[in-house]
Amino acid sequence: MTAATTAAAAGSGAGPATAPRRARRAPLDPRLLREVRAARRHVVRNVALGLVQSACVIVTALVIARLGADLLVDRELPQNAPGALALLVAALAVRAGAILLEQRGAHRAATAAIGELRGRIVGHAAQLGPRGGAGRGADLTALATTGIEKLRPYLVGYVPQLMLALTVTPLCLLAIALLDPLSALIAAFTLPLIPVFMILVGTLTVGRSERLLADMRTLWSQLLDLVEGLPTLRSLGRERGPESAVRALGDRHRASAMGSLRYAFLSSMVLELLATLCVALIAVSIGLRLVGGDMELAPALAVLVLAPEVYQPLRNVGSQYHASTDGLAAVSAAFALFDEEPAADGSVPAPDLRASALALRGVSVRSRDGEAPQRAELVVRPGRVTALTGPSGAGKTTAMQVMLGLLEPAAGRAEVISADGVASDVRALQRRSLWDQVTLLPQRPVLPPGTLRSVLADARPGVSRAELEAAAAATGLDQVIAERGWEADLGRGGGGISLGERQRLALARALLTPCPLVVLDEPTAHLDGAAEQVVLDLIRRLREEGRTVVVIAHRSRLVDVADDVVSVEASR
Numbered sequence: 001m002t003a004a005t006t007a008a009a010a011g012s013g014a015g016p017a018t019a020p021r022r023a024r025r026a027p028l029d030p031r032l033l034r035e036v037r038a039a040r041r042h043v044v045r046n047v048a049l050g051l052v053q054s055a056c057v058i059v060t061a062l063v064i065a066r067l068g069a070d071l072l073v074d075r076e077l078p079q080n081a082p083g084a085l086a087l088l089v090a091a092l093a094v095r096a097g098a099i100l101l102e103q104r105g106a107h108r109a110a111t112a113a114i115g116e117l118r119g120r121i122v123g124h125a126a127q128l129g130p131r132g133g134a135g136r137g138a139d140l141t142a143l144a145t146t147g148i149e150k151l152r153p154y155l156v157g158y159v160p161q162l163m164l165a166l167t168v169t170p171l172c173l174l175a176i177a178l179l180d181p182l183s184a185l186i187a188a189f190t191l192p193l194i195p196v197f198m199i200l201v202g203t204l205t206v207g208r209s210e211r212l213l214a215d216m217r218t219l220w221s222q223l224l225d226l227v228e229g230l231p232t233l234r235s236l237g238r239e240r241g242p243e244s245a246v247r248a249l250g251d252r253h254r255a256s257a258m259g260s261l262r263y264a265f266l267s268s269m270v271l272e273l274l275a276t277l278c279v280a281l282i283a284v285s286i287g288l289r290l291v292g293g294d295m296e297l298a299p300a301l302a303v304l305v306l307a308p309e310v311y312q313p314l315r316n317v318g319s320q321y322h323a324s325t326d327g328l329a330a331v332s333a334a335f336a337l338f339d340e341e342p343a344a345d346g347s348v349p350a351p352d353l354r355a356s357a358l359a360l361r362g363v364s365v366r367s368r369d370g371e372a373p374q375r376a377e378l379v380v381r382p383g384r385v386t387a388l389t390g391p392s393g394a395g396k397t398t399a400m401q402v403m404l405g406l407l408e409p410a411a412g413r414a415e416v417i418s419a420d421g422v423a424s425d426v427r428a429l430q431r432r433s434l435w436d437q438v439t440l441l442p443q444r445p446v447l448p449p450g451t452l453r454s455v456l457a458d459a460r461p462g463v464s465r466a467e468l469e470a471a472a473a474a475t476g477l478d479q480v481i482a483e484r485g486w487e488a489d490l491g492r493g494g495g496g497i498s499l500g501e502r503q504r505l506a507l508a509r510a511l512l513t514p515c516p517l518v519v520l521d522e523p524t525a526h527l528d529g530a531a532e533q534v535v536l537d538l539i540r541r542l543r544e545e546g547r548t549v550v551v552i553a554h555r556s557r558l559v560d561v562a563d564d565v566v567s568v569e570a571s572r
Helices: 003-011 028-034 037-073 082-128 138-179 181-190 193-207 209-234 244-289 297-319 321-338 394-405 430-436 452-457 463-475 477-484 499-512 527-543 556-560
Strands: 357-364 378-379 383-390 411-417 422-424 440-441 517-521 547-550 563-566
Touching: 028 037, 028 321, 037 082, 037 138, 037 297, 082 138, 082 321, 138 181, 138 297, 138 321, 138 477, 181 244, 181 297, 193 244, 193 297, 193 499, 244 297, 297 321, 321 430, 357 394, 378 394, 383 394, 383 527, 383 556, 394 517, 394 547, 440 499, 452 463, 452 499, 463 477, 463 499, 463 527, 477 499, 499 527, 517 527, 527 547, 527 556
Parallel strands: 383 547, 383 563, 440 517, 517 547
Antiparallel strands: 357 378, 357 411, 411 422
């Protein structure tokens, strides 16, 4: 199938329609580590850098304690111990370098992980097909763009701090235990208070990230639907109608985001105060024992330097809690999509469609109101023009999707009948071998960005200028080229030209492709009477070239040009 077909399937594919079900999550989602290579490397790298930082913190504390004790007790200036000063500078420099590598690697890992997940989201949705998640194309767009970006603060902020909590905190606590067991005992008893308060704050925010993500994706869906339908609304004088609903969704999203920020500031304040009080308990204990002469100054100074390092990683983990919930909510939404199994690919190569017929045998597909189509019977013979007719909602496009293996029917089957009369179920065929022989032009053409020349030439690599000009003249695109030039830039989806001009460009691409089967879904929907005649002439030309054409038609002129007419019906 052409690139336009694949993109169309992805655009109408699935993304999770609702917020992921609330569930107890591990701090590190095992699916993320198992299936996303960049995230797995990121965790391993942070563990290694956490061990390096732990060693640097302990060395720094011991050196500062020795220099401070020598200065206060023996009146020895630090300049008299150049080796200790050099070791202190080296430890600080190595720690700074480790932090720099951690931050730099975190941003790169986040970009790589987001890119990998985004590609999987779009690719998996395309594999699910047009009905894999009916009506969720805009929701998929929100998840693949701003939704999955929620993973960035999770990987950049939360994961490194979590790895530090697993390395720096226990190693510093062990060093304190060797220097002063009583201080280690106090730290061991007060350290669990931080996770306890994190849990208490978490109970206030449970489900908030899922609601925030759901609100954002709902707003995206509404806005995208509004933008796509704005030309129709304007033509009907209804462009002012949906603004109140969009404003209400925006207010809901803003209130949810501000609520998350309030809880984030509250949790940060509580955890900061708690960590300060815990360090103060150790400091008071050390101060009393120093006054009583029960403790030496050097280990006391070392413990005072190490104590904040014990609590700081956990405190940072708590402050990054909201980043973790937002990131894990996005990951859960992505993996909920991945859990939807696409239809298995077949193993039999598709026969040559230049001499093969396609057929539907009693095909029915469930819809919201019943079945559309219902028990459809259809045979598309090679080298002929077949028109699918029926009222709106009867399932004409759905029947075509079943015929091409894009959609699983609820009943019946689609077949490809080779020249020797052997009928093969479409589900048993290798989809790529079938789609490579098909050019699909949907109602809204799917066009890549680029210039008019590059977009048209992309339909058949190596095409000559004369062939480009002939295809443009045959579809009326030459008028657009005469006005805008071959090098006119087009945005994504053909932005920069009208819907009718996009239709002509898509028709020219269909004419250039060598595919033996051409499927046109309402090809004259955005064209006037004069342009409609161009489409009719194009269909006749395709038939003269020996190609098979399937037209989904409402207009009588399209039906009149067909060799075979099949009516599709639905049950309500």
